Amino acid sequence: MSHQELEEGIGLDLDFTKLRKVANCGADVLPAVAQDARTGEVLIVGYANELALETARETGMATFWSTSRDELWIKGTTSGDYLQLEEIRVNCEQNSILYRVVPAGKGACHTKNREGVARSGCYYRRLRDDGSLEFIDPEQV
Amino acid sequence: MSHQELEEGIGLDLDFTKLRKVANCGADVLPAVAQDARTGEVLIVGYANELALETARETGMATFWSTSRDELWIKGTTSGDYLQLEEIRVNCEQNSILYRVVPAGKGACHTKNREGVARSGCYYRRLRDDGSLEFIDPEQV
Numbered sequence: 001m002s003h004q005e006l007e008e009g010i011g012l013d014l015d016f017t018k019l020r021k022v023a024n025c026g027a028d029v030l031p032a033v034a035q036d037a038r039t040g041e042v043l044i045v046g047y048a049n050e051l052a053l054e055t056a057r058e059t060g061m062a063t064f065w066s067t068s069r070d071e072l073w074i075k076g077t078t079s080g081d082y083l084q085l086e087e088i089r090v091n092c093e094q095n096s097i098l099y100r101v102v103p104a105g106k107g108a109c110h111t112k113n114r115e116g117v118a119r120s121g122c123y124y125r126r127l128r129d130d131g132s133l134e135f136i137d138p139e140q141v
Numbered sequence: 142m143s144h145q146e147l148e149e150g151i152g153l154d155l156d157f158t159k160l161r162k163v164a165n166c167g168a169d170v171l172p173a174v175a176q177d178a179r180t181g182e183v184l185i186v187g188y189a190n191e192l193a194l195e196t197a198r199e200t201g202m203a204t205f206w207s208t209s210r211d212e213l214w215i216k217g218t219t220s221g222d223y224l225q226l227e228e229i230r231v232n233c234e235q236n237s238i239l240y241r242v243v244p245a246g247k248g249a250c251h252t253k254n255r256e257g258v259a260r261s262g263c264y265y266r267r268l269r270d271d272g273s274l275e276f277i278d279p280e281q282v
Binding site: 006012015016017020022023028039040041047049053088094096098110111119124133 | 169228231
């Protein structure tokens with residue numbers, strides 16, 4: 001499936017090998033979920049190593065470790081769509097973190113809707129009973 | 142740090158090796174976030190393989206792959222605290238899923254507050270500026 005189909009289509013093609021790739025990236029990371037502190041929307045799931053967490057605390061911006069580029073990724077550095085940190089939460093077993101954020105730009109997702117506006121978050125499609133995807137909000141198509 | 146301190150204490154001791162362990166569990170999994178569809182609370186981050194996703198769709202209950210026990214894990218099977226699925230969302234790159242759920246029991250977390258009640262979700266502590274943790278809700282201590 002092409003990149004375009006993967007992100008803008010309605011065909012399901014989940015990459016179950018994702019975490020194997022993540023583990024091979026060279027950095028020790030845990031899942032880092034970013035959630036809009038005002039609306040509750042789950043915006044993005046990324047990965048954080050110790051440096052990303054430190055950088056998040058220093059800059060006040062949600063920061064991940066890009067496991068594909070293998071580099072520090074302060075969300076918004078290229079797009080301007082920073083995610084300002086309200087707080088960082090830690091789960092019971094201390095093996096994942098939750099960034100509670102206020103988006104400073106248009107959206108947290110790198111994809112854009114048909115009007116060219118960045119989507120607020122990455123979870124803009126739901127799984128239908130027939131196994132295909134559908135866009136949750138018609139405006140986000 | 143003991144299990145008790147990890148879950149009930151205020152000392153930070155994040156396990157950054159988590160995803161390396163996950164990748165070694167033998168199953169191909171991706172992150173699966175469960176969110177309360179009514180309150181927006183992020184309840185738990187687990188992992189799902191193809192079987193877990195299929196089972197979730199068939200049973201209507203949030204289902205994970207337990208990467209520590211290496212077995213299918215329909216959340217609530219032992220505790221009764223099932224997470225009834227409202228919908229399953231998929232992210233832009235199709236490498237993570239979001240379970241939008243309505244908790245059928247008391248809580249989604251396996252930990253309990255001092256009154257012996259399961260906590261609603263796993264993210265009951267926030268990171269303080271001094272690097273220690275604090276409980277977000279005094280009632281959840």
